[in-house]
Amino acid sequence: xxxxxxxxxxxxxxxxxxxxxxxxxxxxxxxxxxxxxxxxxxxxxxxxxxxxxxxxxxxxxxxxxxxxxxxxxxxxxxxxxxxxxxxxxxxxxxxxxxxxxxxxxxxxxxxxxxxxxxxxxxxxxxxxxxxxxxxxxxxxxxxxxxxxxxxxxxxxxxxxxxxxxxxxxxxxxxxxxxxxxxxxxxxxxxxxxxxxxxxxxxxxxxxxxxxxxxxxxxxxxxxxxxxxxxxxxxxxxxxxxxxxxxxxxxxxxxxxxxxxxxxxxxxxxxxxxxxxxxxxxxxxxxxxxxxxxxxxxxxxxxxxxxxxxxxxxxxxxxxxxxxxxxxxxxxxxxxxxxxxxxxxxxxxxxxxxxxxxxxxxxxxxxxxxxxxxxxxxxxxxxxxxxxxxxxxxxxxxxxxxxxxxxxxxxxxxxxxxxxxxxxxxxxxxxxxxxxxxxxxxxxxxxxxxxxxxxxxxxxxxxxxxxxxxxxxxxxxxxxxxxxxxxxxxxxxxxxxxxxxxxxxxxxxxxxxxxxxxxxxxxxxxxxxxxxxxxxxxxxxxxxxxxxxxxxxxxxxxxxxxxxxxxxxxxxxxxxxxxxxxxx
Numbered sequence: 001x002x003x004x005x006x007x008x009x010x011x012x013x014x015x016x017x018x019x020x021x022x023x024x025x026x027x028x029x030x031x032x033x034x035x036x037x038x039x040x041x042x043x044x045x046x047x048x049x050x051x052x053x054x055x056x057x058x059x060x061x062x063x064x065x066x067x068x069x070x071x072x073x074x075x076x077x078x079x080x081x082x083x084x085x086x087x088x089x090x091x092x093x094x095x096x097x098x099x100x101x102x103x104x105x106x107x108x109x110x111x112x113x114x115x116x117x118x119x120x121x122x123x124x125x126x127x128x129x130x131x132x133x134x135x136x137x138x139x140x141x142x143x144x145x146x147x148x149x150x151x152x153x154x155x156x157x158x159x160x161x162x163x164x165x166x167x168x169x170x171x172x173x174x175x176x177x178x179x180x181x182x183x184x185x186x187x188x189x190x191x192x193x194x195x196x197x198x199x200x201x202x203x204x205x206x207x208x209x210x211x212x213x214x215x216x217x218x219x220x221x222x223x224x225x226x227x228x229x230x231x232x233x234x235x236x237x238x239x240x241x242x243x244x245x246x247x248x249x250x251x252x253x254x255x256x257x258x259x260x261x262x263x264x265x266x267x268x269x270x271x272x273x274x275x276x277x278x279x280x281x282x283x284x285x286x287x288x289x290x291x292x293x294x295x296x297x298x299x300x301x302x303x304x305x306x307x308x309x310x311x312x313x314x315x316x317x318x319x320x321x322x323x324x325x326x327x328x329x330x331x332x333x334x335x336x337x338x339x340x341x342x343x344x345x346x347x348x349x350x351x352x353x354x355x356x357x358x359x360x361x362x363x364x365x366x367x368x369x370x371x372x373x374x375x376x377x378x379x380x381x382x383x384x385x386x387x388x389x390x391x392x393x394x395x396x397x398x399x400x401x402x403x404x405x406x407x408x409x410x411x412x413x414x415x416x417x418x419x420x421x422x423x424x425x426x427x428x429x430x431x432x433x434x435x436x437x438x439x440x441x442x443x444x445x446x447x448x449x450x451x452x453x454x455x456x457x458x459x460x461x462x463x464x465x466x467x468x469x470x471x472x473x474x475x476x477x478x479x480x481x482x483x484x485x486x487x488x489x490x491x492x493x494x495x496x497x498x499x500x501x502x503x504x505x506x507x508x509x510x511x512x513x514x515x516x517x518x519x520x521x522x523x524x525x526x527x528x529x530x531x532x533x534x535x536x537x538x539x540x541x542x543x544x545x546x547x548x549x550x551x552x553x554x555x556x557x558x559x560x561x562x563x564x565x566x567x568x569x570x571x572x573x574x575x576x577x578x579x580x581x582x583x
Contacts, residue, residue: 022130022131022134023124023126023127023130038229039072039075039229040071040072040225040227040228040229041227042067042071042072042223042224042225042226042227043071043072043075043076043225043229045223045224045225046063046065046067046073046076046223046225047076047079047080049063049221049223050063050076050080050083050159050194050196051083052221053194053221054083054084054087054158054159054194056192058221059211059219059221060218060219060220060221061188061189061192061193061194061195062185062188062194062195062196062197062209062218062220062221063194063195063196063197063220063221063223064165064197064198064202064206064207064209064210064220064221064222064223065196065197065198065199065223065225066199066200066202066207066222066223066224066225067198067199067200067224067225067226068200068225068226068227068228068234068435068464069200069234069431069432069434069435069436069439070228070232070399070435070438070439071200071225071226071227071228071229072225072228072229073163073198073225074104074107074163075229076196076198076225077093077161077163077196077198078107078108078111080159080161080194080196081093081108081111081112081142081159081161082111084158084159085112085115085141085142087158088156089141089156089157089158089159089193090141090142090143090154090155090156090157090158090159091141091142091143091157091158091159091160091161092142092143092149092150092152092154092157092159092160092161093108093142093143093144093145093149093160093161093163094145094146094147094149094150094160094161094162094163094170094180094184095144095145095146095163095164095397096146096163096164096167096169096170096396096397097146097167097169097393097396097397098120098121098122098146098373103377103397103398103399104144104163104397105118105144108142108144112141112142114140115140115141115142116140116142116143116144117131117132117134117135117140117142117143117144117152118131118143118144118145119131119132119143119144119145119146119148119149119152120145120146120148120149121146121148122370122373124370132152132153135152135153135154136153138155141154146169147169147170147172147180150180150183150184150187157187157188157191157193158193158194159193159194159196160184160187160188160193160194160195160196161196161198162180162181162184162195162196162197162198163198163199163397164198164199164396164397164432165181165197165198165199165202165203165206166199166201166202166203166206166428167396168425168580168581171578171579171580171581173576173579173580173581175574177574177576177577179578179580181197181206182578197220200431200432200435201427201428201431201432201466203424204424204470204473204474204477204483204484205483205484206220207222208484209484210222213484214484214485214550215484215550217551228439230440230441232438232439232440232441232443232444233438233443234434234435234438234444234464235406235434235435235437235438235443235444235445235446236443236444236445236446237434237446237447237448237461237462237463237464238257238445238446238447238448238462239448239450239453239458239459239462240255240257240258240447240448240449240450241450241451241453242255242410242449242450242451243451252348252352253340253345253348253409253410254348254349254352254409254449255447255449257447258407258447258449259352259353261405261407261445261447262352262353262357262387262405262407263353263354265385265404265405266353266354266357266385268385268404269384269385270385270402270403270404270405270442271380271383271385271386271387271388271400271402271403271404271405272386272387272388272403272404272405272406272407273387273388273389273390273394273398273400273403273405273406273407273433273436273437274345274349274387274388274389274390274406274407274408274409275390275391275392275394275395275406275407275408275409275429275433276340276341276342276345276389276390276391276409276410276413277391277392277410277413277414277429284302284303284304284305284337284338285302285303285305285312285323285335285336285337285338286335286336286338287327287329287330287332287334287335287336288332288334288335288336289327289330289332289334290327290329290330290332292327292328292329292330294312294321294324294328296314296316296317296319297319297538298314298317298319298535298536298537298538299314299316299317299319299533299535299536299537299538300533300534300535300536301314301315301316301533303319303321304341305323305337306343306365307343307344307347308343310322310323311323315364316533316536316537317536317537317538340409340410342361342363342365342389342390342391343361343365345389345409346359346361346389349387349389353387357385357386357387358383358385358386358387359386359387359389360376360379360380360383360386360387360388360389361389361390362376362377362388362389362390362391362393362394363390363391363393364391367393373393377398380400381400385402388400388403392429394433394436395429395432395433395436396432396433396435398436399436399439400436400439401439401440401441402440402442403436403437403438403439403444404437404438404442404443404444404445405437405444405445405446405447406433406434406436406437406444406445406446406447407446407447407448407449408430408433408446408447408448408449408450409449410449410450411426411429411430411448411449411450411452411458412426412450412451412452414426414429415450415452415455415457415458418532419582419583420477420480420482421580423455423456423457423469423473424457424469424473426455426457426458426461427457427458427460427461427466427469430448430457430458430461430462431460431461431464431466433446434446434461434464448461448462456468456469456471456472456473457469481524481547482547483550483578484550485550486547486548486549486550487547487548487549487550487552487554487577487578488545488546488547488548488577488578488579489545489546489548489554489558489575489576489577489578489579490543490544490545490546490575490576490579490582491505491508491509491512491527491543491544491545491546491558491573491574491575492531492541492542492543492573492574492575492576493505493508493541493542493543493571493572493573494536494539494540494541494542494571494572495539495540495570495571495572496538496539496540496570497540497570497571498540500568500570500571501540501541501542501571502528502542504568504571504573505527505528505542505543505544506528508528508544508561508565508573509525509527509528509544511561511564511565512525512544512546512558512561513525515557515558515560515561516546516548516557519548519552519557520549522548522549523546523547523548523549523552523557524546524547525544525545525546525547526544526545526546526547527542527543527544527545528542528543528544529542529543529544530542531543531583532582532583533583543582545582546558554577555577558575562575
């Protein structure tokens with residue numbers, strides 16, 4: 001400390017104090033919390049179920065809130081937390097996306113001033129330490145954040161809430177591999193706390209864990225919230241067959257119905273949300289003379305064209321190249337851009353809608369920097385009208401009362417993935433983004449563009465009737481032996497030498513065959529084979545998929561095989577139990 005200051009302190013001229021300033025982890029939102037004095041019957045049932053689970057005499061400590069979009073699940077969370085804090089305990093609330101954190105934190109801080117800590121990956125090291133420390137010191141009693149917030153050093157844990165519990169972001173695919181929902185289940189069970197899982201589209205696995213489900217041993221309690229507090233009905237959904245549009249001569253990515261609806265929204269001074277599950281300007285570039293497609297030298301994927309930078313970019317390793325003027329293989333000038341990304345949608349959208357209609361694009365490219373999520377959402381909230389265009393990050397949790405139109409540019413993007421959960425994820429995505437419309441007094445409308453209008457997932461989302469999807473999906477999963485009728489384990493091997501990786505995976509699969517045969521006839525092995533993304537950042541990837549009975553202890557069977565494996569520095573091996581990503 002400066003000697004002059006010390007001298008002044010001794011003479012009583014000044015007083016020196018040490019004060020700690022907590023670095024802000026989240027800018028203040030201009031949106032205010034809305035307290036619903038009159039709860040719906042579903043909300044009252046949910047609060048009652050949580051109270052019953054808290055008392056300790058319930059068959060399970062888990063409550064599944066199966067509520068339509070806009071049914072007031074957040075208000076139930078808030079009231080459950082109030083009771084938890086009144087009992088001298090703490091609460092953790094998980095949200096799937098960082099983009100949801102500003103709105104969620106704004107509501108929670110309005111209800112619990114000076115009680116809320118925020119934890120997620122976009123915080124600086126100093127901010128993260130401050131938030132972690134005020135939790136450890138017992139200064140904050142409510143933790144809000146993404147999946148890692150589950151490990152906050154809370155005292156006297158009384159409640160864990162997982163909002164949008166169906167979201168795949170709760171599963172961590174890299175080491176340490178875990179599902180936040182499963183960890184929360186074990187954590188709350190050990191600490192005598194209550195676990196609340198909320199979603200408008202619960203996972204099929206979650207539904208199977210509820211009373212009467214396939215996994216009946218868990219006996220979780222499911223509570224339905226079938227109505228919105230304001231009495232507003234779910235938005236009307238119109239499905240547009242883009243195949244018919246094409247055959248009628250239209251070559252636009254926007255149907256005539258969607259353009260007309262956007263113009264009507266603009267005329268009324270309202271807002272619209274447009275979903276496209278991609279980013280970039282075009283999915284790939286192709287030479288029309290020889291068929292050459294520029295690919296990433298490190299990953300087994302084509303490069304994506306970004307118009308503003310004039311570059312070809314790999315969305316996995318961020319490799320970048322200047323867009324060539326001629327084909328590198330044959331020298332042809334006829335390089336054509338194929339596919340649709342959010343950047344291209346924005347460019348074409350500006351040519352279709354009135355010039356004074358604001359467009360806010362929200363995807364991985366526009367939200368790279370710290371604070372971008374909050375800035376873009378605040379920008380959209382402050383406009384009197386406009387369009388929010390984005391990827392999956394805008395499909396859930398966002399609550400803007402003046403959004404009356406939602407458009408899904410291409411519902412087939414996730415539907416055609418080689419994944420047994422593709423249909424489920426498509427239904428969830430459409431149903432979730434549909435719920436962004438008509439959340440206040442004005443009715444909402446949804447327009448879904450697809451080339452597969454007869455698919456059960458599309459039909460179920462269009463009618464807001466989950467049963468239409470489940471009545472076809474459940475028998476198929478049962479017949480094929482996929483979750484919830486089994487458990488999966490994905491054994492992965494990767495390395496720089498493809499031959500070494502293939503040989504290692506082959507030998508390991510043979511050993512796994514023997515171990516699974518000893519475990520029982522109901523075990524099944526698929527593979528070895530290339531991963532769908534067979535090369536990533538210069539590393540070759542192979543895998544073997546194991547199906548086991550849903551109550552099996554997979555680790556007990558696989559661990560001896562992996563321990564007996566000869567050490568190979570050239571090839572790394574990992575096991576992902578209950579994987580969400582099979583790519």
